[in-house]
Amino acid sequence: MSIKVLLAEDHHIMRQGLRSLLEQHSKISIVGEAKDGRETIQLAQKLEPDVIVMDISMPNLNGMEATYQILEDLPEVKIIGLSVHSDEQFISGMFRAGACGYLLKDCVIDELVSAIDTVVRNQIYISPSISKQVIKDYRQYLDKDETSVFNLLSQREREVLQLIAEGKSTKEVADKLYVSEKTIATHRQNIMNKLDIYSIPELVKYAIKEGLISLK
Numbered sequence: 001m002s003i004k005v006l007l008a009e010d011h012h013i014m015r016q017g018l019r020s021l022l023e024q025h026s027k028i029s030i031v032g033e034a035k036d037g038r039e040t041i042q043l044a045q046k047l048e049p050d051v052i053v054m055d056i057s058m059p060n061l062n063g064m065e066a067t068y069q070i071l072e073d074l075p076e077v078k079i080i081g082l083s084v085h086s087d088e089q090f091i092s093g094m095f096r097a098g099a100c101g102y103l104l105k106d107c108v109i110d111e112l113v114s115a116i117d118t119v120v121r122n123q124i125y126i127s128p129s130i131s132k133q134v135i136k137d138y139r140q141y142l143d144k145d146e147t148s149v150f151n152l153l154s155q156r157e158r159e160v161l162q163l164i165a166e167g168k169s170t171k172e173v174a175d176k177l178y179v180s181e182k183t184i185a186t187h188r189q190n191i192m193n194k195l196d197i198y199s200i201p202e203l204v205k206y207a208i209k210e211g212l213i214s215l216k
Contacts, residue, residue, distance in 0.1 A: 002029040003120055006049040008040040008066065009033075009082075010058040014105075018053065021109040028116065037061025044070045044077060051116050054099070056083040056090055057214040059166065060176065064090075064211060065158055067097040068150065078119035082112070086130050089211040096150060101125035149210040152194055158212065160187040164200065165207035 034040035056063035080101035081094035
């Protein structure tokens with residue numbers, strides 16, 4: 001039986017390249033493609049893939065948040081983070097959200113295939129190119145208490161924070177989330193109160209630090 005894979009990547013050319021290379025392996029079947037986190041959630045619920053190859057830095061809803069939300073409803077799905085980022089906040093953020101694997105985008109296709117094989121066997125895959133960083137970060141984690149955006153903010157507040165940090169206006173955020181501008185204003189104030197941050201530039205810095213958005 002083939003492994004059903006959903007590709008989540010905001011760059012069309014990258015998606016097509018991944019599809020073309022992965023489809024050369026008979027054991028892999030590409031069942032869908034998504035261009036952002038929200039579409040990934042919708043397709044995951046509709047298609048119920050075995051594995052999702054998830055870009056981390058996507059507009060509207062990032063890969064970490066999409067991973068977190070998908071696994072709340074579909075805990076059996078295996079998610080592999082695929083990113084240009086080797087920074088601690090992205091790696092640890094994906095694993096905190098529930099991912100089973102993490103690779104850098106400059107990996108060869110055979111490594112991605114190997115990662116897919118690994119996670120469907122209920123094992124964790126960490127690219128050798130970042131394993132030293134993961135071990136270093138884990139040791140540092142053991143030596144200190146760590147709070148994250150997943151602990152401090154609700155799911156909806158994280159969504160609002162990302163959209164604000166991406167420069168969207170209150171109206172644009174409200175339209176995107178299908179709620180009123182008043183509701184978004186309330187969320188924004190709650191976010192500021194919880195984080196003790198009271199300016200948009202500082203919220204943007206926080207969102208970058210936590211990996212909700214990137215500077216790419």
